[in-house]
Amino acid sequence: MDATEIANKMRRLHDLHRLGHAYILLGESLTVLRQTAHQIVQGLYCSRVSPSGDACQTCDECLRIASGNHLGMTWIAPDGASLKIAQMRSAWSADTRKASGVTLRMIVVEDAQKLTVEATNAILKWVEEPGENRLFLFLTVSLAALLPTLRSRCALLRIDKNSLNxxxxxxxxxxxxxxxxxxxxxxxxxxxxxxxxxxxxxxxxxxxxxxxxxxxxxxxxxxxxxxxxxxxxxxxxxxxxxxxxxxxxxxxxxxxxxxxxxxxxxxxxxxxxxxxxxxxxxxxxxxxxxxxxxxxxxxxxxxxxxxxxxxxxxx
Ligand SMILES: [Zn+2]
Structure with a gap:
């Protein structure tokens, strides 16, 4: 599936109340993964999705997502060379403290292959029981570099477009x-x-x-x-x-x-x-x-x- 197909699929599942709570987004490059994640998030929040399923890019929700200021979205990137236990723990505790009112909360973890073993173990329970209306997206270029315990808690979305031939x-x-x-x-x-x-x-x-x-x-x-x-x-x-x-x-x-x-x-x-x-x-x-x-x-x-x-x- 390409980015648009994945975003459309996620939105349809959400509308049907059948969206899972954790997904691994596997792709060839971080750039494509980021774009796809943005497209998914916008597709889920946009108030004016087009009939073909594209987010409008101009509504309040879309603009906040594009600028990284959306209240419902937590975007976690590696701190230096790895995703460390301290930053994952603080993201978790910030998430539990967040004010209610936003219907869906998304936690995007980019470069998930850089999660240390300790950091992965520390978030397993969060991923397994994230609370209502949470959606995890783990962006990665390598499925094998994710611990099996994390993989088994997530559904897999693979970006085929631009993929290795x-x-x-x-x-x-x-x-x-x-x-x-x-x-x-x-x-x-x-x-x-x-x-x-x-x-x-x-x-x-x-x-x-x-x-x-x-x-x-x-x-x-x-x-x-x-x-x-x-x-x-x-x-x-x-x-x-x-x-x-x-x-x-x-x-x-x-x-x-x-x-x-x-x-x-x-x-x-x-x-x-x-x-x-x-x-x-x-x-x-x-x-x-x-x-x-x-x-x-x-x-x-x-x-x-x-x-x-x-x-x-x-x-
Ligand atoms: Zn919009």
């Missing part, structure tokens, strides 16, 4: 790097979903390493741990990262990329010509790491070492 990436040889394509139980959809998760993680890892973000590793470490990759999937992530830096170098020299063709915009956003030496050294370092990997070495631990090394150099 596996056929396209297969042509580019990216999917070819992913192991276990023919699992014994033949659950190909599961393999595809894992690959999509891995690819979004690789794009985030690659960008953090390339731009030497000071908290780069911490931002993804938790997510990495929760994905619970098998050893050979971990190796494939390193292979994908090496391919990422080869392509980043190609983009920096205005050469055609060989792997990340479908993600070329994201690479163009990151690539800086004067950083080519830096990218090359990361690729060499990752290549050395890849050769060292065996069942005795945790991929996450090895990757963290690479992150720390480049962070120290940039400090």
């Amino acid at each position: 596996l056929q396209e990436t297969d042509d580019d040889g990216l999917f070819a790097l992913w192991p276990n394509k023919e699992e014994e139980d033949g659950d190909f959809a599961k393999v595809q979903a894992q690959f999509a998760d891995a690819l979004s993680l690789v794009l985030e890892l690659g960008q953090s390493l390339a731009t030497q973000e000071p908290h780069g590793w911490h931002a993804v470490a938790d997510r990495f741990a929760k994905m619970n990759f098998k050893a050979e999937q971990g190796y494939a992530i390193v292979d994908l990262l090496i391919a990422y830096f080869r392509d980043l170098i190609a983009v920096s020299c205005s050469q055609p990329v060989s792997h990340f063709r479908a993600q070329i915009r994201q690479l163009q956003h990151v690539a800086k010509g004067e950083q080519i030496d830096h990218y090359a050294r990361i690729a060499v370092e990752l290549g050395a790491l890849r050769r060292r990997l065996s069942s005795h070495v945790q991929v996450a631990t090895a990757l963290e070492a690479v992150f720390l090394q480049f962070q120290r150099e940039s400090a």
